[in-house]
Amino acid sequence: MTRPQPGLAQGWCALSALHGRIESHVERALQAAHELSVREFSVLDVLSAQHDGEGGHFRMHELSDAVVLSQSATTRLVTRLEERGLLTRYLCATDRRGIYTDVTPAGLALLERARPVNDAALREALAAAEQRAELAPLVAAVRDLEVPAPAPTG
Secondary structure (H helix, E strand, O other): OOOOOOOHHHHHHHHHHHHHHHHHHHHHHHHHHHOOOHHHHHHHHHHHOOOOOOOOOOEHHHHHHHHOOOHHHHHHHHHHHHHOOOEEEEEOOOOOOOEEEEEOHHHHHHHHHHHHHHHHHHHHHHHHHHOOOOOHHHHHHHHHOOOOOOOOOO
């Protein structure tokens, strides 16, 4: 019996395996160093990029989409982070039905301390995954997505 050619399902399995390996490695590192989950880090990271311009603040459903969680799971996560003093919620000034969430100074400080841990764990997980033939092309694709840091000015 000959082995079938790799197909879409095998590609999806490889991508899922890469995601699982990376997420579990980063999760362990963030938990150990900062008692922060990958999802909590993601929420803080996404919300820290908000701005006062048009479309600069996330409503709960937009945050859910950005961190790939259900609205109810996102609400529970935001509540936990709010109880820890890392986020705060407020009503939209132009639409009283809208509720926005901001990162507190304590949340920003934690995010800045956690970011190097997240980045190092991500690099470690990618390096380990790269050693597996079935994952190496996916790791290369992820690395190709990396945006170079801006050159220093002055």
